[in-house]
Amino acid sequence: MRRKSLRFGALLAALTVALVAVASGFGRPDGGGSDTLVFAGAADPTYLDPALVSDGESFRITKQIYEGLVELKPGTTVVQPALATSWTTSKDGKTWAFTLRKGVKFHDGTAFNAAAVCANFNRWYNFSGPFQDASATYYYQAIFYGFKKNESETLSPSLYKSCKARGNTATITLAKRNGPFLPSLVLSAFAMQSPAAMAQYGANQGEIRTGAFYPTGTYAFSHPTGTGPYKFEQWTVGERVVLTRNESYWRAKPPLKTIIVRPISNNTARLQALQTREINGYDLVAPQDIPTIRSASGLKVLNRPPFNVAYVTINQAKPPMNNILVRQAVAHGLDRQSVVNSFYAGRAQVAHQFMPPQVPGYNKDVRKYPYDPERAKALLQRAGLTLPVEIEFWYPTGVSRPYMPDPKRNFEAFAASLEKSGFKVVAQTGPWRPDYVKKVNEGTAGHLNLIGWTGDYGHADNFVGTFFQTYSPQWGFRNNAIHRILDRAEQEVDTKKRDKLYLQANKLIMDFLPGVPYAHTTPALGFEQRVRGYVASPIGTDPFYGVSVGGQ
């Protein structure tokens, strides 16, 4: 009997020793050496055809493979030349002539030229069937509204009309003046793709399976072809996307030879992978992990410029919110500074208008509404109301958004400060899923509700235009002065005039006070200290060109 148990003991010991022996060889990996960057995102890309996706993880990859006619100056929302070296606009603002960079080649060796530009624009314009679905061509529809032959009543006529290739110039004609056209061309969705590769690998082939569009060609999975600094090498779903240096890139050669992007959906797992150096950097750092990264030796936190806004909707369809004095009382009754100080871990600034400072047209001189309970009460009394004024205030549960990490705490602090300011707050909650946003959009989420927005591209139309250009049940007001100036600003192609119009619009909006913006947050990325040259873009699609790992 004793011999038997000895044998079991020996077996266990042997197993443990074997495990440790296997394990001990692992050591601390160096994260891939100095010519490779291993970066973690939260998920796999959807497709690598940027025209057919709208998610950040897909754009993270396509941004390295493709380039647009224009691009953002790194770290800003300023538009600068990329594949187009310059451009001119006709007087009526409808015709745009892009002079193209010479000598640029796609990764398949074919030439990038005016014909290729027109082929790309015409591809989007001629999309039919399942390609016209919003989930396939979200950004095309957001900017160009419709297609050559619209197959749904919800689509509007196309903004794009035609493209002419002459010599080194691609001339694009629009149906009407449109301000967001040029800045929106920085979006990966409008990047230039090789017409030859798209034809060869069936980029426009797809079919409907169980009601969903599914591309049957291989282009979007294994043959994405652009002009960018990195070429597609390999994609193993769930594990990695591998990109290699484009040796004949038109700019100086990128410092890194290989880029590996791997999907890690769990926040803690991404942090630990950085701590173990299995990755060199990662996006979407959870606010609570920032101190850990800061205090770890050899690691650093990188800030992404704020590009979002958290705000309190005031629904004017519900009296007494149609009275400006009451809205002003709400604004003075919200202690925004305390909320930002207490619940954003130093990662936010108080918002005074409905767009972040990065966006051209931001007006520093809009009317501000400091926290002042006494003034709020006086305003309510001036409005002829008996205190306290009862209001319904909604906030979402089961969600954390970049601009609103903990909605409940924001709500509680706001409710407390409003109660001190002559209001009686009736709390209402709704789960984010299924339909909190829908209730907000339909105007059925109380007098006040908490919500926010993250921008897609650096144009004020993407913020204030989205909110206030037309009547929406969310806000429940019509104000022709605001609607009209936003219309004019959207159509203005002269950037100076456009910015002036948005300065005025922002002033008008904050005087009229359709809601109370309260925070712009700064998202964070985590890196090894030896990673250099990474510049985070406000819109979230960062170029890896210029990044190096280690070295002197």
Place this chain on the structure above:
Amino acid sequence: MLRFVVRRLLLLVPILIGLSLLVFLWTRALPGSPAESLLGERATPAAVAAIKKQYGLDEPVHEQYWNYVKETASGHLGVSIASRRLVTEEIKQKFPATIELALAAMFLSILLGVPLGFLAAKRYGTPVDHASLVASLIGISVPIFFLAIILKYIFAVRLAWLPSVGRIDVTNFEFEPRTNFYILDAILARDWATLRDVLEHLILPAVALGSIPLAIIARITRAAVLDVQSEDYVRTARAKGLAPRIVDRRHILRNALLPVTTIIGLQTGLLLSGAILTETVFAYPGVGSWLRDAIFNRDYPVLQGGVLFLAAVFVLVNLVVDISYAIINPRIRYS
């Protein structure tokens, strides 16, 4: 025996039909729809309606079910709403990873659990027995994700002995998997460095995932051995003067393994659900983390196809267990 297997396989058909209905109703009963999940702040009523139309979610529920049954019967499990890839393709890619993980976890728990249980029973009432009881109680009660995070923190972050995420070193460009069973592929390719790397990636998730079955197997083995060793035939065998080693192996362990085998079958099925947490924590690209994301995204095709597939596997595993009874104990005959 053959008739038994065929009958059990035929039974699979009504089981799967019933299950498909259950899964279908369950996904529809979840609050919200893929449309709201996908759109977030951009969920305007028009956009929600457009997505519902695209995926046929605006049709009556019975028609949705009928369409789903038709598609499934023809071998299609649909297209994932979130990733927009074929569900069958995703299963083909991710299932081998989960199988590898589940087998490794089961291997560890049998390898440790059976001897531990046996030892505890043999040393009944001694400190060894008590220690094993306490350890198995802890094994059962500690949540998998908690254990996983602790294991990672100690062995990956602090000691740097083992990797913390994934299935393989992502900077390995030589290895080309053929079957997606990486251990098998590495052995076939005689790529020992990769084999070692894959095993290293497997250890922590397998220990975390195997903790509960290990504890349960140890306890059941202990109870079964205690039961069997007081049987008359064991006493007779000993009285005949058989060597204790032979009594232990042939008379005690073999008979005690019968309930243990049942538990192993059931636990193998449960491992698949435990994999959801383990895979998420270790960013291990299997069906577990895939299904978790699908629940969050209300990705109906993935949930329907994935759960149906796992259920079929569960039933098949238990069939294999039933067959193995006959091998372990020749007294059992199926007809």
